Amino acid sequence: MHSDIDLVLTTTRSVRKRMDLDRPVDRDVVEECLDLALQAPSGANRQDWAFVAVDDPAVKAGVSAVYRAAFVDHYGTRSRPSAAGERLPKGVWESAHQLADTMHRVPVLMIPVRHSVPPQERAGQASWWASILPAAWSFMLAARSRGLVTSYTARGCDREQELAEVLGLEYPGTTQAGIIAVGHPDHQVFRAARRRPLAEVLRWNREDCDG
Numbered sequence: 001m002h003s004d005i006d007l008v009l010t011t012t013r014s015v016r017k018r019m020d021l022d023r024p025v026d027r028d029v030v031e032e033c034l035d036l037a038l039q040a041p042s043g044a045n046r047q048d049w050a051f052v053a054v055d056d057p058a059v060k061a062g063v064s065a066v067y068r069a070a071f072v073d074h075y076g077t078r079s080r081p082s083a084a085g086e087r088l089p090k091g092v093w094e095s096a097h098q099l100a101d102t103m104h105r106v107p108v109l110m111i112p113v114r115h116s117v118p119p120q121e122r123a124g125q126a127s128w129w130a131s132i133l134p135a136a137w138s139f140m141l142a143a144r145s146r147g148l149v150t151s152y153t154a155r156g157c158d159r160e161q162e163l164a165e166v167l168g169l170e171y172p173g174t175t176q177a178g179i180i181a182v183g184h185p186d187h188q189v190f191r192a193a194r195r196r197p198l199a200e201v202l203r204w205n206r207e208d209c210d211g
């Protein structure tokens with residue numbers, strides 16, 4: 001490990017089962033993490049972003065009910081998984097269900113939002129999404145560096161209009177980029193994940209392209 005930054009980069013995992021649902025998260029820390037995340041780049045430095053932090057139990061209940069419905073629509077229930085549910089690795093299936101069952105108890109839910117809509121064409125998609133998701137990831141890294149844990153979810157966006165109503169967001173003029181669960185861990189052991197190896201995913205230039 002070269003630095004503390006490398007440690008944070010390699011150990012920011014989706015923590016769903018090991019989140020302490022009874023320990024609140026200070027708003028000050030959330031704001032500090034977000035302040036750092038606002039350093040993330042956006043196309044043309046537009047920053048047409050907003051971040052809705054939810055710690056009110058009633059709003060959380062609303063968000064998590066919508067999330068759970070979207071999650072079950074897509075993956076099915078524990079006893080009746082959908083085809084997509086069958087394809088999830090077992091560990092992810094278990095912990096994703098755990099989060100869907102307990103999201104209303106997660107101390108803080110952070111919803112990154114853009115005040116615009118993604119283009120329909122393929123051209124422009126990268127620019128559009130890369131103007132919000134780096135900030136979301138920076139927020140998660142900053143949280144990790146402060147001893148918090150997070151879990152990014154996108155499934156709730158399948159029911160974006162319902163979420164917009166719960167959150168008091170304009171729809172369809174704004175676009176949500178996920179729901180990030182934020183809490184303290186119930187343990188302090190963080191490991192690097194097993195990922196596809198570098199050699200499998202990296203190609204220099206046109207190596208192996210020309211037969």
Ligand SMILES: Cc1cc2nc3c(=O)[nH]c(=O)nc-3n(C[C@H](O)[C@H](O)[C@H](O)COP(=O)(O)O)c2cc1C
Nearest residue numbers: 012013014015092095096099152153154155156193
């Ligand atoms: C685009 C995207 C969408 C995701 N959506 C969900 C989701 O809806 N629910 C969930 O529990 N986890 C979700 N995850 C978390 C992934 O399951 C998780 O990142 C992956 O299994 C790797 O695990 P790790 O983050 O612990 O390394 C999502 C992650 C990404 C990047």
